[in-house]
Amino acid sequence: MKSIITLKSKLVKRGPIFALLPALLVVIFILVPFGYSIYFSLTDASLIEKDIHFIGFGNYIKYFGSGLFWHNFKVTFSYTFLAMFFEFLLGFIIAFALNQDTWLGRFLRPFTLFPLMISPIIGTIMWKLMMNPEFSVLNFILSPFGVAKDFSWSADTDYALFSAVLIDVWMFTPFIAIIILAGLKGMPPRVIEATRVDGLSRFTILRKIVFPLLMPYIVICLVFRFIDSIAQFDIIFGLTRGGPGDTLMVYQVEAYTQVFNYYKIGYGSAIMLVMWLIVFIVCNFLIRYWNSLRERLR
Amino acid sequence: MDKRKNLGKNIFGKLITYITLIITFSFLLFPIYWIFTMVFKPTNDIIAYPPTFSFQPTLKGILYVLGLEEATAIGTTAGFRSYFLIGVRNSLIVVVSSILISLIVGLPAAYILARYKFKGKEDIAFTILSFRFAPPLLVIIPLYLLFSRIGLYNTHIALIWVYQLISIPMILWIVRGYIEDIPIEIDQAGMVDGYSRIYIFLRLILPLAKGGIAAGTLLAFIYSWNNFIFGMVLASTSVQPVTVQAMRYLTTDTLMYREIAAICIGAALPLLILAVFLQRYLISGLSMGAIRR
Numbered sequence: 105m106k107s108i109i110t111l112k113s114k115l116v117k118r119g120p121i122f123a124l125l126p127a128l129l130v131v132i133f134i135l136v137p138f139g140y141s142i143y144f145s146l147t148d149a150s151l152i153e154k155d156i157h158f159i160g161f162g163n164y165i166k167y168f169g170s171g172l173f174w175h176n177f178k179v180t181f182s183y184t185f186l187a188m189f190f191e192f193l194l195g196f197i198i199a200f201a202l203n204q205d206t207w208l209g210r211f212l213r214p215f216t217l218f219p220l221m222i223s224p225i226i227g228t229i230m231w232k233l234m235m236n237p238e239f240s241v242l243n244f245i246l247s248p249f250g251v252a253k254d255f256s257w258s259a260d261t262d263y264a265l266f267s268a269v270l271i272d273v274w275m276f277t278p279f280i281a282i283i284i285l286a287g288l289k290g291m292p293p294r295v296i297e298a299t300r301v302d303g304l305s306r307f308t309i310l311r312k313i314v315f316p317l318l319m320p321y322i323v324i325c326l327v328f329r330f331i332d333s334i335a336q337f338d339i340i341f342g343l344t345r346g347g348p349g350d351t352l353m354v355y356q357v358e359a360y361t362q363v364f365n366y367y368k369i370g371y372g373s374a375i376m377l378v379m380w381l382i383v384f385i386v387c388n389f390l391i392r393y394w395n396s397l398r399e400r401l402r
Numbered sequence: 403m404d405k406r407k408n409l410g411k412n413i414f415g416k417l418i419t420y421i422t423l424i425i426t427f428s429f430l431l432f433p434i435y436w437i438f439t440m441v442f443k444p445t446n447d448i449i450a451y452p453p454t455f456s457f458q459p460t461l462k463g464i465l466y467v468l469g470l471e472e473a474t475a476i477g478t479t480a481g482f483r484s485y486f487l488i489g490v491r492n493s494l495i496v497v498v499s500s501i502l503i504s505l506i507v508g509l510p511a512a513y514i515l516a517r518y519k520f521k522g523k524e525d526i527a528f529t530i531l532s533f534r535f536a537p538p539l540l541v542i543i544p545l546y547l548l549f550s551r552i553g554l555y556n557t558h559i560a561l562i563w564v565y566q567l568i569s570i571p572m573i574l575w576i577v578r579g580y581i582e583d584i585p586i587e588i589d590q591a592g593m594v595d596g597y598s599r600i601y602i603f604l605r606l607i608l609p610l611a612k613g614g615i616a617a618g619t620l621l622a623f624i625y626s627w628n629n630f631i632f633g634m635v636l637a638s639t640s641v642q643p644v645t646v647q648a649m650r651y652l653t654t655d656t657l658m659y660r661e662i663a664a665i666c667i668g669a670a671l672p673l674l675i676l677a678v679f680l681q682r683y684l685i686s687g688l689s690m691g692a693i694r695r
Contacts, residue, residue, distance in 0.1 A: 124511050124515075124526065130507060130570055131529060133563065137542075137545045140548075141543060144543075144544065197422060197426060198427075201423050201426065206416065206420065208419075208420055208423050212423055212427050214677075214678045215430070217677045217681065217684060218431060218677060219433075219434070221624065221673040221677045222434075223628030223645045224628065225628075225630040225645050225646075225648065226645060226670055229666055231433060233440065233659060233663060233666075234433060234436060238449060239449045239450060239451045241436055244451065274430065277430070282688070283688065283689060286693050290693075321693070328689075335537045337630075338630050338631065342649065356538075359539050364635075369543065376537060376540045377540070380536075380540055387532075387535055
């Protein structure tokens with residue numbers, strides 16, 4: 105009898121843990137596969153052969169030794185930084201333009217998020233239809249700037265990265281525009297008015313007052329865009345599957361190719377884990393910083 | 403004098419704003435417009451160069467997507483059936499059930515993570531959040547092997563399982579933020595009145611967190627609907643969602659541009675409509691609840 109009572113009070117005390125269980129269970133379903141990835145990366149596991157041999161750090165040594173690592177690293181990070189640079193530039197321009205009270209801005213605002221709503225793979229297919237060198241409407245629009253009728257965009261080694269970045273910029277600029285716009289709208293109007301009276305130049309107002317107040321919003325954009333573009337798969341897979349050659353082999357596409365085209369599960373897992381570790385370190389820092397800003401935005 | 407100078411400056415500023423808006427929004431919206439017109443173009447107009455802006459519209463693209471008419475690829479006579487409706491059916495099954503599960507599992511967890519104090523709380527919250535940012539392949543390569551072995555490969559259940567990776571972090575983090583904004587006095591008042599925690603959660607807190615639940619559900623829906631890689635790796639034609647079905651036409655050598663365009667627009671249209679009407683939830687949801695206005 106007594107034990108039942110204590111059990112009951114224990115249950116009440118432990119209530120939170122019991123209610124969290126379902127969420128934890130799902131976490132475990134995800135973490136177990138993750139553990140398996142680590143195991144596979146230390147073996148020569150293959151999609152077509154049954155036998156698995158433990159080979160220690162063989163996959164890792166091969167990945168770093170072959171120069172593939174640096175290639176994937178370079179492609180992944182050039183893609184990320186180019187895309188983010190243009191997205192921030194364009195996103196800020198759109199946010200500031202929408203923040204001016206004009207009828208055109210009020211009319212266009214609901215459409216800002218359209219590209220972001222479209223699935224990355226669908227958006228990429230749409231751009232491919234416009235980039236087809238047989239009947240490219242883009243080449244037609246850009247012909248006054250000297251673009252040839254049969255300019256082949258992603259099929260051209262020199263322009264493949266540019267083409268992928270262009271699609272990324274189209275898709276994710278709205279994200280930055282809308283978050284920065286939220287920041288501008290949330291700014292106390294008196295702050296701006298007060299500075300106008302003091303006769304400060306527009307540039308000084310921007311640099312000394314507007315940007316510091318926008319900082320939390322900028323960091324949100326940085327965190328989400330950085331983490332998502334580092335792990336970009338859909339756009340590049342849809343556009344060229346990493347080609348032409350290995351031009352667009354970001355690490356996610358590389359790992360996919362190793363596993364599903366060359367059947368090397370072990371090697372593919374090692375590639376994923378190396379990049380995951382790099383991304384994890386950066387993300388951990390960014391996410392914690394973001395969380396401290398989350399508190400401040402309240 | 404000074405006033406006139408200001409007026410001139412204002413008009414100039416307005417002009418710059420208008421030009422900026424026209425250029426940037428042309429870039430954002432032209433692709434959607436162009437693919438939309440492609441759905442209604444006769445084949446000759448699709449492959450015409452220079453591109454044609456006016457044309458005799460055809461309904462073939464729509465009929466094809468709805469499964470009412472087979473399409474023939476350019477240069478062949480073989481007919482192709484549309485996989486679009488199969489894809490939409492699969493997407494709906496997987497997305498709706500995975501969101502329901504995430505709500506059942508995630509809402510109580512969101513409440514507890516917002517209200518209780520216990521050791522390791524933030525670590526749990528961050529582990530769940532980190533799935534929003536985890537590279538998907540890391541998890542699905544082992545799951546692919548596991549599912550193949552236990553017979554779950556190419557089932558809706560397998561996809562519903564992995565889609566939790568998308569919807570649980572969204573719902574949990576967004577709703578948690580909203581609950582944290584609800585004054586704790588409401589919980590306390592409920593307890594003074596002798597209500598149980600479960601009653602307080604269901605009857606007092608959930609109704610007040612409506613906005614967060616809406617934002618979380620909406621975002622989870624968008625991201626799940628748009629996901630491509632899970633369905634591509636873990637299923638084949640009969641179970642794959644609409645995003646993977648759309649890709650199918652690019653991998654074959656069939657040149658069915660109008661049909662591809664029609665599938666793209668068909669997959670995107672529901673979300674575009676949602677975006678116009680539910681904009682305010684989107685902004686809060688896109689920042690995982692960091693911006694809440």
